[in-house]
Amino acid sequence: MKGLFKSKPRTPADIVRQTRDLFLYADRSNSLPDLRESKREEKMAELSKNIRDMKSILYGNSEAEPVAEACAQLTQEFFREDTLRLLITCLPKLNLETRKDATQLVANLQRQQVNSRLIASDYLEANLDLMDVLMEGFENTDLALHYGAMFRECIRHQIVAKYVLESEHVKKFFDYIQLPNFDIAADAAATFKELLTRHKSTVAEFLTKNEDWFFADYNSKLLESSNYITRRQAIKLLGDILLDRSNSAVMTRYVSSRDNLRILMNLLRESSKSIQIEAFHVFKLFAANQNKPSDIVNILVANKSKLLRLLADLKPDKEDERFEADKSQVLKEIAALEPRDLA
Amino acid sequence: MARNKLEFPLEAEAYEIICKIGVGVSASVYKAVCIPMNSTVVAIKAIDLDRSRADFDSLRRETKTMSLLSHPNILNAYCSFTVDRCLWVVMPFMSCGSLHSIVSSSFPEGLPENCISVFLKETLNAISYLHDQGHLHRDIKAGNILVDSDGSVKLADFGVSASIYEPVTTSSGTTSSSLRLTDIAGTPYWMAPEVVHSHTGYGFKADIWSFGITALELAHGRPPLSHLPPLKSLLMKITKRFHFNDYEINTSGCGKKKFSKAFREMVGLCLEQDPAKRPSAEKLLKHPFFRNCKGVDFVVKNVLQCLSNTEQMFIESQVLIKGVEDDEEGDEEILKKRRISGWNFREDDLQLSPVFPTTESDSTSEGDRHRDKPEGDKVVITGSEVGLGFSNRKEEAKEQEGEVVGFDRDLVLEKLQLLKKSLEHQRARVLVIIEALSGEREERSREEELLEMVEKLKIELEAEKMKTLRAEKESVLG
Structure with missing residues (x-):
């Protein structure tokens, strides 16, 4: 009987089921002290091999392209039960190579469609607490890059991004993108950007609801950070957010605040040209606003000559027609401004 | 999975720079010691972030790759962190270079x-x-x-x-x-x-x-x-x-x-x-x-x-x-530029074939060294560097030894010509070094050079086309 089964090749679903059993084993193994070490190692090696096998089913390998039917079977079985949760909780017990394979496996699964449905999204919707686990990964140097990559893949699903934006997690990103480890901080920054730009309607809704604290924190923690790279990334992302059509209401309110204008004018004076240029792309919105509040007008008028001089000298390294056009428009706006009585 | 990554400190104060060992378009490489780690010698690549694109995507990918790859034949990073406008990537120091x-x-x-x-x-x-x-x-x-x-x-x-x-x-x-x-x-x-x-x-x-x-x-x-x-x-x-x-x-x-x-x-x-x-x-x-x-x-x-x-x-x-x-x-556009900046630097290097007497004659022509040569010989060695392999050079050197005794005007003249040529090459090479170190060569000049190159190639291509056409015609007629 056994021989019969052995000769049959494993189906993708078989591999998923076996992997699940091995995960359960790995999860338990620490609490079984009488277990032989060699036995444990054998099982872990088997687990590593299974994860790699699943990866090559989904991505293909040097000999074969991936087969749609096999991918669908694997994905279906994977999400039929709680395999993703097991994978995430067992990740710390896997070796480096297997962690990388597991991360790529999870990334691919987010994009697999079964009967033209992204079933990963359905699974995550019912298991949103997994995002909390992944989020904690940013604080563990060994796991951060793996959990971080999975996290970014998961927020491809709108429902997941919405959950994260509405949770307390979003606040933590202000700190994570300033972690001393560059690779982790940069990974967090990439995720933060994805979170605030990918799903337009969700982002607009989030910003409208959380405008006050969000921009206050954004200004004080990011735009006024002592860290060059934080300021640089933050000003770029701010431009991307405000210039997006779906955020126009938020933008209009943003450019009516004198606090915001003060910060932007400081960024315009930075010694880094890259920051100056990015700051200009936000500053121009203040100048172009046709309904400028009086206090904004008065600040611009008070600094008129300085601004005109500064802007005239500001040039990107590469020739940029659009930049020049924007600049002359802004120069014209500011030059024409007259002081106003405060209403 | 223990990674030694954690052990390396993430602030500039923990490292003492010893000297610069390499320089490129937007980064420099230094030899340094990590003070709290028994002054372990490391290499630090300092990348100027102000020249990078704002999403830092490719830098992120590069540092991530370097910290996740783990193989004895791959140079990975101990850690990376920012120091003002630079990104420091701390790596093992490879004392013999590339x-x-x-x-x-x-x-x-x-x-x-x-x-x-x-x-x-x-x-x-x-x-x-x-x-x-x-x-x-x-x-x-x-x-x-x-x-x-x-x-x-x-x-x-x-x-x-x-x-x-x-x-x-x-x-x-x-x-x-x-x-x-x-x-x-x-x-x-x-x-x-x-x-x-x-x-x-x-x-x-x-x-x-x-x-x-x-x-x-x-x-x-x-x-x-x-x-x-x-x-x-x-x-x-x-x-x-x-x-x-x-x-x-x-x-x-x-x-x-x-x-x-x-x-x-x-x-x-x-x-x-x-x-x-x-x-x-x-x-x-x-x-x-x-x-x-x-x-x-x-x-x-x-x-x-x-x-x-x-x-x-x-x-x-x-x-x-x-x-x-x-x-x-x-x-892609910038990748192309990268290729160009690469050859500006390296092409000369390879074209002028870095055959220089100082280090090379020490390490390779040991046989000659014992023989305590007359001074005139050294000149010849330098001169014959141009375009000649060193196997030939030894023979020539021997020849010269004999010749020095009986002064031969033509031969000396010929050697001096060679020497002059060699010095010109050296001069060109020194210029390249000066340019590289002072970073004076500007983007524009590179672009101009490229344009020139493209023009030249176009003309050559045209000439080739004509030739092929003619050949084809001839073969048809013939």
């Missing part, structure tokens, strides 16, 4: 075959691991293979590497499941034909091609076609009018060097025009050429012990532990 600097400073005619096999095997281990991980290095060349004094060999510079599991196109949401890439990246002389020009994209086999070119580079002291401007070398590859195998045989003939059949065959396999015919890295490791390969101890004794250290090499020749070039900038 194979490129070793070859150009001490083996201008190429390395002996039994040393080449050792270096190539170590490199191939790295490539095999990378490919297994789904990574293409995309810039394999001697300048990116670093060597330490204990003989350890590490592949470096993941600035343009790519992972087939992480499609760069994030916005469109397309999954690249076909394991192929299409963007152009690399350094011209080492680039596979399908990378330069292909409708179907390229894969791991592009690295195998570059590996083959690297083998030739180690054997001859420079990559094939390097006497041509890089763009023309690309053109040659596209039009396939040039056969690398022929080249290999030709030059090895004129250099009076004998290479084993196994070596020639191995290189030939790597340089198959059709990527499908090239072996995988794993398969190549089983090739007979690597079978009786010596251990790293052999190269320590025969190559590394006669080298000057990295710092000196840098000071002597400005060319560096590579991996410093433009590390940044993901998009």
Whole structure:
């Protein structure tokens, strides 16, 4: 009987089921002290091999392209039960190579469609607490890059991004993108950007609801950070957010605040040209606003000559027609401004 | 899984910079010690962030790759952190520098075959691991293979590497499941034909091609076609009018060097025009050429012990532990620029064939040294550097010894002419160094040079076309 089964090749679903059993084993193994070490190692090696096998089913390998039917079977079985949760909780017990394979496996699964449905999204919707686990990964140097990559893949699903934006997690990103480890901080920054730009309607809704604290924190923690790279990334992302059509209401309110204008004018004076240029792309919105509040007008008028001089000298390294056009428009706006009585 | 990564401190104060050992377009490499870690010697690559694009995507990918890869033949990062406007990447210090600097400073005619096999095997281990991980290095060349004094060999510079599991196109949401890439990246002389020009994209086999070119580079002291401007070398590859195998045989003939059949065959396999015919890295490791390969101890004794250290090499020749070039900038346009900035720097270097008497005559012509030569002889050695292999030089030197006694005006004149030529070459080379160090050469001048190059090539191409046309007509008429 056994021989019969052995000769049959494993189906993708078989591999998923076996992997699940091995995960359960790995999860338990620490609490079984009488277990032989060699036995444990054998099982872990088997687990590593299974994860790699699943990866090559989904991505293909040097000999074969991936087969749609096999991918669908694997994905279906994977999400039929709680395999993703097991994978995430067992990740710390896997070796480096297997962690990388597991991360790529999870990334691919987010994009697999079964009967033209992204079933990963359905699974995550019912298991949103997994995002909390992944989020904690940013604080563990060994796991951060793996959990971080999975996290970014998961927020491809709108429902997941919405959950994260509405949770307390979003606040933590202000700190994570300033972690001393560059690779982790940069990974967090990439995720933060994805979170605030990918799903337009969700982002607009989030910003409208959380405008006050969000921009206050954004200004004080990011735009006024002592860290060059934080300021640089933050000003770029701010431009991307405000210039997006779906955020126009938020933008209009943003450019009516004198606090915001003060910060932007400081960024315009930075010694880094890259920051100056990015700051200009936000500053121009203040100048172009046709309904400028009086206090904004008065600040611009008070600094008129300085601004005109500064802007005239500001040039990107590469020739940029659009930049020049924007600049002359802004120069014209500011030059024409007259002081106003405060209403 | 313990990673030593955690142990390295993440602030500038913990490191003491000793000296600069390399410089590139937007980064410099320093030798430093990590004070709290028993003053371990490290290399620090300092990348100017103000020259990077704001999303830092390619930097993020590079540092992530460097911290997640784990193989003895791959240069990974201990840690990376920002210091004001710079990103510091802390790496192991490789005291002998790159194979490129070793070859150009001490083996201008190429390395002996039994040393080449050792270096190539170590490199191939790295490539095999990378490919297994789904990574293409995309810039394999001697300048990116670093060597330490204990003989350890590490592949470096993941600035343009790519992972087939992480499609760069994030916005469109397309999954690249076909394991192929299409963007152009690399350094011209080492680039596979399908990378330069292909409708179907390229894969791991592009690295195998570059590996083959690297083998030739180690054997001859420079990559094939390097006497041509890089763009023309690309053109040659596209039009396939040039056969690398022929080249290999030709030059090895004129250099009076004998290479084993196994070596020639191995290189030939790597340089198959059709990527499908090239072996995988794993398969190549089983090739007979690597079978009786010596251990790293052999190269320590025969190559590394006669080298000057990295710092000196840098000071002597400005060319560096590579991996410093433009590390940044993901998009294609800038990648192209990278290639150009690369050759400005390197092409001269290779064209003028860095055959310089100071270090070289010390380390290679030991036989001559015992003989306590008259001063006139030194002049001759310098003069004959131009274009002559050092095997010839010794003979000539002997000849000269006799001649010095009976003064021969013509001969002296001829030698002086040679000397003059050599000095001109040196002058040009010094200029290159000055430019590189002062960073005076500007983007524009590079662009202008490129435009000029393009013009020249166009004219040549036209001429070629005319020739072919005429030939065709003639054959029709005939």
